[in-house]
Structures are given as structure tokens and as C-alpha cells.
Amino acid sequence: MxxxxxxxxxxxxxxxxxxxxxxxxxxxxxxxxxxxxxxxxxxxxxxxxxxxxxxxxxxxxxxxxxxxxxxxxxxxxxxxxxxxxxxxxxxxxxxxxxxxxxxxxxxxxxxxxxxxxxxxxxxxxxxxxxxxxxxxxxxxxxxxxxxxxxxxxxxxxxxxxxxxxxxxxxxxxxxxxxxxxxxxxxxxxxVSLPRSHTAFTGIDALTHAIEAYVSVHSYSIPDGFAEEAMKRIARSLPVAWANGDDLDARADMLVGQLQAGQAFTNSSVALVHGMARPLGAQLHIPHGLVNALILPYVVEFSAMAAPEKYATVARILGAADDDDRTRAAADEAADAVLQLCEDLSLTGYLDDFGEIPTREEYLDVVDEMTQDAIDSGSPDNNPRKPTTEEIRDLYLTLYDDALAPDSPRRS
Missing domain, CATH: 3.40.50.1970 (Rossmann fold)
Structure with missing residues (x-):
């Protein structure tokens, strides 16, 4: 073989x-x-x-x-x-x-x-x-x-x-x-890291691992780092967030985020990071929180292009098992990411860590953010190549579903 x-x-x-x-x-x-x-x-x-x-x-x-x-x-x-x-x-x-x-x-x-x-x-x-x-x-x-x-x-x-x-x-x-x-x-x-930033940095690490794993530049060595990172983060991030004094969870998270860093620096990040940098710069939202906001939508958008990889993500996050068909398991990955974000109450931090504009004000910068995302080159690394209009639509979905004060994820 x-x-x-x-x-x-x-x-x-x-x-x-x-x-x-x-x-x-x-x-x-x-x-x-x-x-x-x-x-x-x-x-x-x-x-x-x-x-x-x-x-x-x-x-x-x-x-x-x-x-x-x-x-x-x-x-x-x-x-x-x-x-x-x-x-x-x-x-x-x-x-x-x-x-x-x-x-x-x-x-x-x-x-x-x-x-x-x-x-x-x-x-x-x-x-x-x-x-x-x-x-x-x-x-x-x-x-x-x-x-x-x-x-x-x-x-x-x-x-x-x-x-x-x-x-x-x-x-x-x-x-x-x-x-x-x-x-x-x-x-x-x-241990001194507050609960908010435990969540932000932890989801940042998960984003690094997932994006490196599904990137068009992935290969066996960073894939190994990414899989191990996702396993550690899935089991230890909720524990470290719930009890910051748990040194076992803190140590496991340090190993996981290091492996995630080794994964993406030897593979690449992709669409999430391409969109996150302009959004964070415009709305002054911490990088990890921005990734947490965007990640579920990009996973849902991209799953069809790398079903085997996203099926593994879903299985690691506990949303699918080995008996599930590949495409069905892949389709569960976005919900698994979203559930983890909800477990950590991530959108609840937007009141203190962000400057959320009105929808009209947001629309004024969406085209600029879209072009900045494209210019970064990161979307080219995504398994599903987004068009300009698709990136714009993802930004709009993000606002309506997660950023707006009365959006479903915030309410």
C-alpha cells in the first residue's frame, strides 16, 4: 500500500x-x-x-x-x-x-x-x-x-x-x-490570563490548527501537528476557561497551541485569517475573538471542498464518529465549532472588546475589508476558493448572525 x-x-x-x-x-x-x-x-x-x-x-x-x-x-x-x-x-x-x-x-x-x-x-x-x-x-x-x-x-x-x-x-x-x-x-x-483571553487565544489556536489542516499547502508533518493540537484544545480549552488554576489544562493548552503554531507556519492559514485581519483592524476586536466569530461560517462554506479533512475535525471535536459517512461528518464540523464558541460565551465579550458599528456603517467598509482580505493572499490557501462576492456575503452573514446587538449568536 x-x-x-x-x-x-x-x-x-x-x-x-x-x-x-x-x-x-x-x-x-x-x-x-x-x-x-x-x-x-x-x-x-x-x-x-x-x-x-x-x-x-x-x-x-x-x-x-x-x-x-x-x-x-x-x-x-x-x-x-x-x-x-x-x-x-x-x-x-x-x-x-x-x-x-x-x-x-x-x-x-x-x-x-x-x-x-x-x-x-x-x-x-x-x-x-x-x-x-x-x-x-x-x-x-x-x-x-x-x-x-x-x-x-x-x-x-x-x-x-x-x-x-x-x-x-x-x-x-x-x-x-x-x-x-x-x-x-x-x-x-x-494562570494569570483572564477568562476572556483564555477563550480568545484558545480559539485562535484552534483556528490555526484547522486552517493549517485544510490548507491547500498542507502535508503530512503539519497535519500531524494540527491533529494533535485539535485534540488537546478540544479537551483542555473548556477546562482552562472554566478553571484557570488547573495547571494540567493550562499545560495541555500550551502544548496544543505550540503544535497549532508549528502546523500553520509549516502549512499556512487561509480564509478565516484573511477575513479576520481587516475586520479586527476596522472594528478593533482582538484577533482571537475575530477568528472565533468568523470560523464557523468559513468551516461551513469550505467543508464541501475538503470533506475528509473536515470530517476529521468534526470527529475530534466530538460531533461525529467513525461510523458516520465522510460528507455527513464534514457537515457537522461547523456546528461543532459553533458549539465550542458558545460554551466559552465568546460573543458575550463583544460589549467589552469591540466597537460594533450600525449595519449601515458596516456596509460602508465591507467592500474595503473584502479587498483587503483578498490582497492578503490568505484566501488563496483555502480549500474552497472564494469569489469576491462570496467573501462579501460572508462578512454580511457574520454581521447579521453574530455582530449585531440583536443577532442570534449574541442574543
């Missing part, structure tokens, strides 16, 4: 951090790794994360003989200005190691600093719409990513997402030259 696989026809490079340090107490090793690479660290974190963990981190670095400069103005969706300000501090203080502490926003800011530190140009020059994929010529300086969430997987990826406030858009940078050298995964650090 033979198995058709892309690896029998061509070569692929599997991207991953050089070192992943995992488990309770892993954060205590940051001084050892930092001292391997230099003497002056630029520590990048959000103010909230630094207030919780900063004293401990600074003490560990001081004990290792490391001089530390701190940048804590990172926005939840990091901006061009965040990266430029942090890079100015890096250059002014002659730093030699980047240490990020937090989730995807801090890590992406650190990657952006590394890009500017090692390459000529402005950060916008390296977006895939301008420079293409692998458009960062030189690798970043040593980058250590300490992860405190369970969702983005950014500590394992070649992606950087940056908000451009001047145009109300987000742009994507993709290069093997931005993958962190060291990823630190300490489940104790994620």
Missing part, C-alpha cells in the same frame, strides 16, 4: 524554534539562554504582563549578569509605532538580545524589532504584499520568546502581524528569518 505525499515529490523545510523549554519553572532559564547570546537585553512586554511578572523576570536576568532595558508600551494588536519605538530603544542602548514576554503582540513586536535591527528599510517594506513571502533578507538578532498565553503560537512561527493605524489595516510579514531562537513555555505564567 502506498500513500500519496508531497514529500515523495519535493523537499520541504520544517520550521521550528531551535530550542523549546517546557514545563513549570521554565521561565527560570531565561537568564541562561540570554547570557549565551549577549549582555544587554531588550525586554518587550505589555504593561499589564510586566506588572504581573516583571519583577521576577528582571531578578532572573540580574542574577545572570544581564543588563536589561524595558519596553512596555506594546498594544494588544501591535502597531508600526510600537515596533519603531522599541527598535529606537534597542539601537540607543546598544542591545544584543531580544526577550519578549507575553503573547502574540509582544512576540510580534520583538520580531519586528529584530527585522529592523538586521535589515535596511521600514517595517512596512517587509509585508508580503510588498516583499512577498520570505521577504526578510537577514535573520533577526537572538530572540527569546517567553509565552504567557495559549493561543497565538507566535513563538514557533515565521509570521508577524502588524497594525497600520494610518490606513486602519493589518499587514503580514512571513519569513524563516524571524522564527525565535528559544521558546519558553511555562504553564504557571498562563
Amino acid at each position: 502506498t500513500h500519496d505525499t508531497v514529500l515523495s515529490r519535493e523537499t520541504r523545510t520544517v520550521v521550528s524554534p531551535s530550542n523549546v523549554v517546557f514545563g513549570v519553572g521554565a521561565v527560570d532559564q531565561i537568564g541562561d539562554y540570554a547570557s549565551l547570546h549577549g549582555e544587554r537585553v531588550l525586554l518587550i512586554a505589555t504593561e499589564q504582563i510586566f506588572d504581573i511578572h516583571g519583577e521576577r523576570v528582571l531578578s532572573i536576568l540580574e542574577d545572570a549578569g544581564i543588563e536589561t532595558m524595558v519596553y512596555t508600551d506594546v498594544r494588544p494588536d501591535p502597531t508600526v509605532e510600537n515596533i519603531e519605538e522599541a527598535h529606537a530603544l534597542w539601537a540607543d542602548r546598544d542591545c544584543d538580545v531580544i526577550l519578549t514576554f507575553g503573547g502574540g503582540s509582544s512576540i510580534d513586536t520583538g520580531k519586528g524589532v529584530g527585522i529592523l535591527a538586521a535589515n535596511d528599510g521600514e517595517i512596512r517594506d517587509f509585508g508580503v504584499d510588498k516583499a512577498g513571502y520570505e521577504g526578510v533578507p537577514n535573520p533577526t538578532p537572538p530572540l527569546i520568546a517567553v509565552n504567557t498565553t495559549a493561543g497565538t503560537g507566535s513563538e514557533a512561527t515565521r509570521s508577524v502581524v502588524v497594525s497600520d493605524e494610518s490606513t486602519s489595516t493589518k499587514f503580514l510579514i512571513v519569513s524563516q528569518n524571524v522564527v525565535p531562537d528559544v521558546a519558553i513555555e511555562d504553564p504557571e505564567l498562563s
